[in-house]
Amino acid sequence: MENLEEKKEFHHYTVMKKEVVDSLNCDGSDKIFVDCTLGGGGHSEEILKRISKQGRLIAFDVDDDAINHAKNRLKDYKNLAIIKGSYLDIDSHLKNLGIEKITGGVIFDLGASYHQLTTAQRGFSFMKDAPLDMRFNQQQTKTAYEVINKYSENELVEIFSNYGQERFSKRIAHAIIxxxxxxxxxxxxxxIQNSTPKIKTKIHSATRVFQALRIEVNGELLNFENTLKKTISLVDIGAIISVLTFHSLEDRIAKTIFKSYASSCRCEKNAIKCTCEGKILELINKKPLIASVEEIALNPPSRSAKLRIAKKIK
Ligand SMILES: C[S@@+](CC[C@H](N)C(=O)[O-])C[C@H]1O[C@@H](n2cnc3c(N)ncnc32)[C@H](O)[C@@H]1O
Structure with missing residues (x-):
């Protein structure tokens, strides 16, 4: 594990920047906006360029590198509050800032940043040797080392199958144990390479397991699902929620929750009487928006991006 690459620069290509920020209808707005996943600050910067000086942006990230980089990049904006904390606690953080309702809109740009994925010492990459880490939040105690070395064989099989859709989960988990x-x-x-059949494909045999591990270490799916539901109650009527995903399970969560809140009733099927609030979201796009051919040519990972947008109507 020699020569761990020292990355001082923060690199991240902001995916579907125009489409995501356009969805907020924020040009000249003096409303309150939230960026749940600040990262390199690309979406945040575009929002700040467009909103008025009276408008506000609150941006969250759990990663010290992202926070430090974005604080410097966006230092001239007085109407920005950067919070080092999880979007999972969006309600308490907003309350501390005296904000009751998000009047403009919220964005989520899920997954890892390019900086996280390519900085060797963060342990996300199967191409560069480093301790098994994969934490978005460097203060978190659970690392990929703990998952790999402490979880039971069955737990590993579940994680690799569910989060990575890995065909050879059982063989890999057995080899790990x-x-x-x-x-x-x-x-x-x-x-992983030695415990799975050699199949001619462009995808490295460790890709799916590394992705599954990352999702488990950071509790990504559960955090997002809980936060999205919370966010729906935090946004004001007329405000927008935009979700950019890169993984089919994340997209399914966004699709299911949006669809459920956009339907006329969410009560149990056998409920005698409707007790829910009925339709409170309007879907702005029935099918997810995807990146343009030009953007995919410039940044190939954007080919898996899906953008879903909803508006609070009640
Ligand atoms: C794809 S990047 C965002 C990139 C950003 N939109 C940009 O344009 O530069 C996702 C970011 O979300 C952060 N993140 C992941 N889980 C989080 C959580 N629970 N709370 C806050 N931020 C989180 C990651 O640390 C990462 O920096």
Missing amino acids: KNRPIETTLELAKL
Whole structure:
């Protein structure tokens, strides 16, 4: 594990910047906006350029590198509050700022940033040797090392199958159990390679397991699902919620929740009487928006982006 690459620069290509920020209808607005996933600050900067000086932006991230970089990049904007904290606690953070309702809109740009994925020492990459880490939040105690070395074989199979849709989950989990402790990203990647059949494909055999591990370490799906539901109650009538996803399970959560709140009743099927608030969201796009051909050519990972937009109507 020599020569861990020291990355001082923060690199991230902001995906579907125009489409995401256009969805907020924020040009000249003096309303309150929230960026739940600040990252490199690309979406935030575009929102700040467009809203009026009376408008406000609150931006969250759990990653120290992202926070430090964005604080510097966006230092000239006085109407921005950057919060080092999870979007999961959006309600209490907004309350502390004296904000009762998000009047303009909220964006989520899910997954890891390019900076996180490519900074060797963060342990997200199966191409660069580093301790098994994968935490978005450097203060969190659970790391990929703990998942790989402490979880039961069945738990690993579940994670690799559910979050990575990995066909060879059982073989891989078994090999992990037999070879523990596993210390580094390259050790794990080699073990995966050696325990799965050689199939001619452009995708590295460790891709799905590394993605599944990242989702588990950071509780990504559960955090997003809980926060999206919370956010629906925090936005004011007329405000927008925009969700950019890169993984089919994330997109399914956004699609299901939006659809449910856009339907006329969410009560149990056998309920005698309707007790819910009825339709409170309007879907702005029935099918998710995707990146343009030009953007995909410039930044190939944007090919898996899906943007869903909803508006609070009641
Ligand atoms: C894809 S990046 C966002 C990139 C950003 N939109 C830009 O244009 O530069 C996702 C970011 O969300 C952050 N993140 C992940 N889970 C989070 C959570 N629960 N609370 C706050 N931020 C989170 C990650 O640390 C990462 O920096």
